[in-house]
Amino acid sequence: MAALRSRDAPAYDVMRVRGDFPILGTRMNGRPLVYLDTAASAQKPRVVIETLKRFYEEDYANIHRGVYDLSQRATSAHDEARRKVQRFLNAADWREIVFTRNATEAINLVAASFARGRLEPGDEILVTEMEHHANIVPWQLVAAETGARIVPAPITDAGELILESFIERIGPRTKMIGVVWVSNVLGTVNPVHELVRIAHGRGVPILIDAAQAVQHIPVDVQALDADFLVFSGHKLYGPSGVGVLHAKAKHLEAMPPYQGGGDMIETVSFKGSTWNEIPFKFEAGTPDIAGIVALGAAIDYVEGLGLDAIAAHEAEMLAYATRAINQVPGVRVIGTAPEKCSVLTFAMDGVHPQDIATMLDLDGIAVRTGHHCAMPLHERFGLAASARASIGLYTTQEDIDAFVRSLHRVAEMFR
Numbered sequence: 001m002a003a004l005r006s007r008d009a010p011a012y013d014v015m016r017v018r019g020d021f022p023i024l025g026t027r028m029n030g031r032p033l034v035y036l037d038t039a040a041s042a043q044k045p046r047v048v049i050e051t052l053k054r055f056y057e058e059d060y061a062n063i064h065r066g067v068y069d070l071s072q073r074a075t076s077a078h079d080e081a082r083r084k085v086q087r088f089l090n091a092a093d094w095r096e097i098v099f100t101r102n103a104t105e106a107i108n109l110v111a112a113s114f115a116r117g118r119l120e121p122g123d124e125i126l127v128t129e130m131e132h133h134a135n136i137v138p139w140q141l142v143a144a145e146t147g148a149r150i151v152p153a154p155i156t157d158a159g160e161l162i163l164e165s166f167i168e169r170i171g172p173r174t175k176m177i178g179v180v181w182v183s184n185v186l187g188t189v190n191p192v193h194e195l196v197r198i199a200h201g202r203g204v205p206i207l208i209d210a211a212q213a214v215q216h217i218p219v220d221v222q223a224l225d226a227d228f229l230v231f232s233g234h235k236l237y238g239p240s241g242v243g244v245l246h247a248k249a250k251h252l253e254a255m256p257p258y259q260g261g262g263d264m265i266e267t268v269s270f271k272g273s274t275w276n277e278i279p280f281k282f283e284a285g286t287p288d289i290a291g292i293v294a295l296g297a298a299i300d301y302v303e304g305l306g307l308d309a310i311a312a313h314e315a316e317m318l319a320y321a322t323r324a325i326n327q328v329p330g331v332r333v334i335g336t337a338p339e340k341c342s343v344l345t346f347a348m349d350g351v352h353p354q355d356i357a358t359m360l361d362l363d364g365i366a367v368r369t370g371h372h373c374a375m376p377l378h379e380r381f382g383l384a385a386s387a388r389a390s391i392g393l394y395t396t397q398e399d400i401d402a403f404v405r406s407l408h409r410v411a412e413m414f415r
Helices: 014-018 046-059 069-089 103-118 137-146 163-168 192-201 249-254 289-305 307-325 353-362 375-380 397-413
Strands: 097-100 124-128 149-153 174-180 206-209 228-232 243-247 265-269 272-275 331-334 343-348 368-370 386-390
Touching: 046 069, 046 289, 069 097, 069 243, 069 289, 097 103, 103 137, 103 174, 103 206, 103 228, 103 243, 124 137, 137 149, 163 192, 174 192, 192 206, 243 249, 289 307, 307 331, 307 343, 307 397, 343 353, 343 397, 353 368, 353 386, 353 397
Parallel strands: 124 149, 124 174, 174 206, 206 228
Antiparallel strands: 097 243, 228 243, 265 272, 331 343, 343 386, 368 386
């Protein structure tokens, strides 16, 4: 799904953008690298790499503890990155931004700190059949502890959420809802604004997994009004090891700490301890300071290109790739919802996905294979595994042409 660029906006110059990514000049097996695994982890622009290098060379020190100038500089850079995330999400308050290691840890934090204390035997947590394991397993862990159970909402053969069934599954025992914004396998864009409205109309808190959304779709958490939203920095062209939880301040204030240690405390004694203010109450220990600063640089980079322009380019590439792959003999595309972005998941008759990826790799083409951390979804489609090509802001028609040519050779080889 993409918002169209204004007619007055400059054309999206993908070749100039590619020049910002040093790794795209790499050759693999003697061929130019065709990187079609951005949904797993995006490549990094030079500005992010240089920000990491410069911070470690010039500004590194621990934060929130030192009165010396170097520590103050590091603290300032770290805190400014938090405010960049706030502005990127249009959050009402910087205190609503909690740094984690990734989206997975953010969901675990909510499950352990918010949901666990609200659940009783027989209560229900509603998810969908298209969820990533990160939005299933944390809920299973707290369900096992509390006697609650997971309820999956079904999807169509095209990969769309069946809204009526979703609504029907919200009952008096539903205490939490977790929904992916964009499926990492299907590419389906869920109607999250409507889902939040429905959840709140039933008095149920809802978490939105935006790990596959924030790099494609402008996010306004105040307009969305979800109780929680999570994403990972490494999918937003930032470093790995950094994630974000956005949560309404009223929830964070009421939630107990997720982990204990330095910087999340106010006082400590052997008689007991008291906690720091939010968001620091949930940020125990020294964080990935440089990674957080570099995440701020990634946000600056993406915003400089413009999310609408990025989305329009990616939608054009996805449409081009879909038309082309449908001409490859024996290919079945998984996920054909009309509201879709970013990914093209497929199976090929008589060919194991691992063999597909191995053959493509010989041509320098990187795609993902396996269950993509979505085993229940693959079971829904009668598959043990699939292959996935995913598109980023640097993907070109030439990338897709090379990918499809290689797929034709695979189909011919196994015919």
